[in-house]
Amino acid sequence: DAKTTQPPxxxxxxxxxxxxxxxxxxxxxxxxxxxxxxxxxxxxQYIIHGLKxxxxxxxxxxxxxxDRKSSTLILPHATLRDTxxxxxxxxxxxxxxxxxxxxxxTRLLVSP
Amino acid sequence: GAVVSxxxxxxxxxxxxxxxxxxxxxxxxxxxxxxxxxxPKQSLMLMATSNEGSKATYEQGVEKDKFLINHASLTLSTxxxxxxxxxxxxxxxxxxxxxxxxxxxxxxxxxxxxxxRLTVL
Numbered sequence: 001d002a003k004t005t006q007p008p009x010x011x012x013x014x015x016x017x018x019x020x021x022x023x024x025x026x027x028x029x030x031x032x033x034x035x036x037x038x039x040x041x042x043x044x045q046y047i048i049h050g051l052k053x054x055x056x057x058x059x060x061x062x063x064x065x066x067d068r069k070s071s072t073l074i075l076p077h078a079t080l081r082d083t084x085x086x087x088x089x090x091x092x093x094x095x096x097x098x099x100x101x102x103x104x105x106t107r108l109l110v111s112p
Numbered sequence: 113g114a115v116v117s118x119x120x121x122x123x124x125x126x127x128x129x130x131x132x133x134x135x136x137x138x139x140x141x142x143x144x145x146x147x148x149x150x151x152p153k154q155s156l157m158l159m160a161t162s163n164e165g166s167k168a169t170y171e172q173g174v175e176k177d178k179f180l181i182n183h184a185s186l187t188l189s190t191x192x193x194x195x196x197x198x199x200x201x202x203x204x205x206x207x208x209x210x211x212x213x214x215x216x217x218x219x220x221x222x223x224x225x226x227x228x229r230l231t232v233l
Contacts, residue, residue, distance in 0.1 A: 034221075043116075043205050043224030044156065087155070099146070100207075100222055102156040 004088045009107040012082075018075040020106050022088030025069040032091045033064060034100065035073045037084040044087065044102075047073065078110045114140045114210045118225035125196055126233055133191045133228045135162075135206030141186035142208035146222070147179075150203040162189040162206075196232040204228045 005023040012018040024033060032051050036044040048055055048062045050071070055062040061074040075082055087105040115138040125131050135145055143164045148156040160181055161169040168181035180192040193200055207224040 036224075038156075041203070041227070041229070043118075043207070043227050045224070046221040049221065099158065099161070101158065102148075104155050 004090055004103050006086075006088055006103060006106045008104065009109070012075075012078045012108060012110050014080055014110055014112050015077055018078040018082065018108060018110070020073040020075075020086050020088075020108065021070065022072070023070045024088070024090050027068050027090050033062070033068075033071050034089045034091055035060070035062065036087045036089065036100075036102075037082075038087065038105075039081075039084045047086075049091075078108075080110050080112065082108065083110045084108060114138075114208070114223045116206065116208055116223045116225040118204075118206060118228050120228060121226060122229040122231070124231045124233065127197050128195055130192055130194045131196055131230060133193070133204055133206075133230075135189045135191070135208075135225055137187045137208045137223075140208075140210055142189075142210075143186060145183060145189040145206055145208045147181065147189075147191050148205045148207070150205060150227075156205060159191075162191075164189075193230065196230070198232045201230055201232045204230060 032049050034049040035047040037047055038044045048057055048060050050062045050064055052064055064071045085105040085107050087102050089100050117136045117138055119134045123131055145162040147159045149159050150156045158171050159174045162181045162183040164183045164186055170176045178194055183189040205227045207222045209222045
């Protein structure tokens with residue numbers, strides 16, 4: 001299983017872009033990069049995922065390097081409600097079932 | 113998006129009793145559901161994969177006789193913590209991948225329940 005490495009914590013000012021990095025140097029060719037976030041005492045929330053192309057949705061953008069060994073989640077205009085733990089996950093497929101293995105994540109604190 | 117619910121949202125029980133936690137997919141069918149456990153200030157740890165109509169698959173180190181999983185229908189999985197002890201106090205979260213109504217689940221996003229906080233006295 002490919003492992004991910006994220007900084008334990010980051011700070012961001014409200015209204016500014018939050019750029020959350022993730023290293024996944026052992027990712028294999030058919031593994032996707034997923035991002036989830038968990039607001040305190042809630043279940044995780046899906047944000048975005050990608051294989052090799054950059055992706056954007058209403059929540060965030062995902063930039064994946066050409067060698068796929070790292071990626072960056074971008075929240076373009078962070079708000080206080082974006083304070084959460086952000087998990088970068090490389091999806092593991094076992095026997096046809098989807099399985100997500102969570103690392104330690106990055107605790108993002110958005111301040112006024 | 114798809115909605116997953118859990119019941120109860122929190123429960124307090126005495127040591128030695130059993131507690132059942134329900135996980136329901138409200139607007140989609142799920143042949144597979146996952147159960148996670150999360151201790152304070154730690155990440156989610158996958159406990160087991162719940163399979164509709166068959167036995168659950170447990171992760172290494174998780175006692176299957178203590179954490180009983182039943183996936184009786186395409187929308188309901190239950191986790192029963194048997195003979196609960198204080199060290200079982202944790203936040204239990206279930207999830208289900210959307211698009212798992214067929215034999216071969218598609219690789220779509222996974223939807224998580226709101227979690228159940230268990231406190232064993």
